[in-house]
Each structure stands twice: as C-alpha cells, then as structure tokens.
Amino acid sequence: MTDLSSNIQQVIEGEDVALFMKGTPQMVMCGNSLRALEALRRAGAPVTAVDVLPDPAIRQELSAQSGWPTIPQVFVGGELIGGADIVEELEASGDLERTLEEKLGPDYRDEREEKTLAVTSFAAP
Amino acid sequence: MATDRLRTLLEQAFPDAGELEVQDRTGTGDHFQVTVASPRFAGLALIDQHRLVNDALAGPLADGTIHELRIRTKGTQ
Numbered sequence: 124m125t126d127l128s129s130n131i132q133q134v135i136e137g138e139d140v141a142l143f144m145k146g147t148p149q150m151v152m153c154g155n156s157l158r159a160l161e162a163l164r165r166a167g168a169p170v171t172a173v174d175v176l177p178d179p180a181i182r183q184e185l186s187a188q189s190g191w192p193t194i195p196q197v198f199v200g201g202e203l204i205g206g207a208d209i210v211e212e213l214e215a216s217g218d219l220e221r222t223l224e225e226k227l228g229p230d231y232r233d234e235r236e237e238k239t240l241a242v243t244s245f246a247a248p
Numbered sequence: 249m250a251t252d253r254l255r256t257l258l259e260q261a262f263p264d265a266g267e268l269e270v271q272d273r274t275g276t277g278d279h280f281q282v283t284v285a286s287p288r289f290a291g292l293a294l295i296d297q298h299r300l301v302n303d304a305l306a307g308p309l310a311d312g313t314i315h316e317l318r319i320r321t322k323g324t325q
C-alpha cells in the first residue's frame with residue numbers, strides 16, 4: 124500500500140466526519156463541495172476536510188477505495204454516506220442528523236471543530 | 249450529444265424507468281442533472297440507488313465527459 128492510499132484510509136477510518144472536497148472550507152472550489160460542506164455545517168457535524176485538488180492521484184486513490192466516482196465524498200464513522208445530493212437529501216429528511224447521532228453518539232455537536240488535513244506530503248495545509 | 253449518450257446509457261440500465269431525465273445544467277455538455285424513477289430503487293438506501301446510476305454512467309464518468317453529476321432517484325412500485 125502506498126503512503127497516499129494509507130493516508131486516505133487513515134483519514135476515512137480515523138476522522139468522525141471526513142469530507143473529501145475540491146478546495147478547502149476557507150476556499151471552496153466547487154459548487155457541490157460547498158453544498159456538502161454547508162449541509163454538514165447545518166447539521167453541526169465535526170468536519171475534517173481534505174482537498175483533493177493538490178494531486179490528481181488523491182482523487183484516483185480515493186475513488187478506488189470508496190467505489191464512488193465523483194467529488195465530494197462524505198464519510199461518517201468510516202462509512203461512505205455519499206456525495207452532495209445524498210447529504211442534502213438526508214438533511215431534508217432528518218436522516219443526516221440521525222446518522223451522525225447513531226455513528227458518533229448523541230453529543231456529536233459538542234466536538235464541533237472544523238479542520239483541514241492534507242494526505243500528500245507536498246500538499247498545501 | 250453527451251446528453252443523448254447519457255440518456256441511452258440510463259435507458260439501457262433502467263428499461264423500466266417511469267421517469268428518466270437528463271438535463272445539461274450549463275449548456276456546455278459536461279454538467280448534468282439526471283433524474284431516474286425506477287422500481288429497482290424501491291427499498292434501497294439512497295447511496296445504493298446512486299451507486300446504480302453511477303454504475304450506469306461509469307463510461308462517461310471515467311472518460312471525463314461528465315465534469316459534474318447531480319443525481320435524483322425515486323423508487324417506484
């Protein structure tokens with residue numbers, strides 16, 4: 124396993140809510156990434172963002188691991204939830220907060236802290 | 249052109265679709281909204297419904313035809 128693939132796996136498995144997106148929460152580079160981020164924020168999710176743009180290999184490796192072809196990708200408790208459309212639909216039905224509570228516990232909002240991680244050594248922080 | 253290709257792929261994957269729409273959101277042939285209503289989705293989790301659509305469109309997703317894809321699925325009886 125390459126460093127990149129194990130780094131991606133570590134983020135997916137180690138972070139409560141992992142959002143693989145184009146850009147960063149501070150500078151979002153894609154409308155769908157923004158939709159997913161905002162839905163997660165409204166649900167009070169502790170988002171860990173990973174920018175896939177610094178290296179095309181990130182996206183290739185991520186999609187190989189998840190079996191999901193597009194960006195963004197949202198993982199909760201190590202499990203793929205979906206992309207922007209699904210996260211918004213889950214939010215509308217109330218299932219997004221239910222899923223967060225089920226996977227992270229009822230107090231998941233308390234640890235709300237947005238952070239950004241890089242999965243390549245040369246990626247911008 | 250790309251719109252027709254996507255529609256054909258979805259029609260092949262969901263021959264029983266009651267509703268099937270492919271919309272070119274930006275008029276540039278690379279940002280799409282697809283809507284599919286099919287009995288195949290009934291009882292499936294949203295993510296599995298979307299996986300079926302992604303699978304049907306794997307070709308244009310992989311070759312870069314689709315730059316952005318929005319999916320709306322509906323399970324029908």
